[in-house]
Amino acid sequence: MKNNYSDVQVSPKGNQTTKITIFYFSGTGNSLWAARALARELGNTELISMVDWDINQRNIDSQLIGLVFPVHIWGVPKRVLEFLDQLQAMSPDYIFAVANNAGQVSNTLVQLHKVMKSKGLVLSSGWSIVMPSNYIPWGGPGSSEKQNELFAAARIKISDIVQEINRRVKKPVEKGPLWQRIVFTWLYKLSFPHVPEMDRKFWVDDRCNQCGLCVQLCPKKNITMLGEKLVWENHCEQCLACIQWCPQEALQYGKKTPAYSRYHHPEIKVKDLMK
Structure with a gap:
């Protein structure tokens, strides 16, 4: 994954009493696990399911909001795209995203950044974490050993992400290689309506x-x-x-x-x- 780190900006570190809200979407647990891991290290963090939010909306006063979700067909899931309309009303100062995927984040976070920009929102930072695949039509999740390797690497990556969130780092989102962003974005656009x-x-x-x-x-x-x-x-x-x-x-x-x-x-x- 490539980034132009010359564009990285660091804001003064927020204090530990800053309230954080993470909204997550999870079908088989990868995103919920990642959201919990982030919350554990960040502290003072509330986790809210995007599914539950649809039926139990309330006032959110957090100035730091995170989105944690899976990559679906090499792009942003429809539920997450729809949730962005709710995010507009919250007016947070800092928004971050974590997209869990099986090794092909492709253009997902770039897509999220562009859609948010069209709605007047700013995605401050976006990271990819690699987890075992749950897309069973194409195969299983791999051996237990391989899964454990991915979990261990994800824990390390999440710790690094937390450090950047605490520093309010603003930088370009992570993305896959060019060929993924061309081929898989085309497949996403082709498949999404169906x-x-x-x-x-x-x-x-x-x-x-x-x-x-x-x-x-x-x-x-x-x-x-x-x-x-x-x-x-x-x-x-x-x-x-x-x-x-x-x-x-x-x-x-x-x-x-x-x-x-x-x-x-x-x-x-x-x-x-x-x-």
Whole structure:
């Protein structure tokens, strides 16, 4: 990832009593884990789910606000883009973003910066952290050893991020190599309008016991139980919470997922996403 660090600006360090609010979007726990790790080191930080915010909005008086979210199809998830309209009313002095991804942040944070600018918002800094992939249509998350390596590297990166946030560093956002930003941005633009109906590839095998967990977990309330049959209603966000958290591993997507290991962050429990 390349940055023009000649553009880095450092403001006087804020004191430890400065209240911070981090809004996060998480389907399988990576972003929630990252948000918690940031909050632990920053101190005096409130974590708010963007999903919960949609139904429980209130006054936010933090002057420092963070956004933590996954990269979806090499870009910013629709929910995060929609949340920016809410961010306008909060008028924070410093906004940072952390985009978790499987190694291809591409143009995601640049896209976020541009969209925020169009809304009169300034993204002060933006960082990428690499986590195990949850995009099961393309494979599993890798071995436990590889996952642990990624977690360890992410902890180090988060500590570095916290130091920069404490110093109110303002610098260009992190981004992938040029080829990613060209090819993957094109794929994002091509795919983005069709994300809601991508749920057409979900199906259920005979292990389903109608527990209803997927129905409860879906952030878009896109899944309903009709009798003993699950129905996806074409409002999908591709967070993949439903397939990754299914206790029976009965949910599938396309032809290959029956052979792939499920993944959710080992330090996150399903109840953490249902508060």
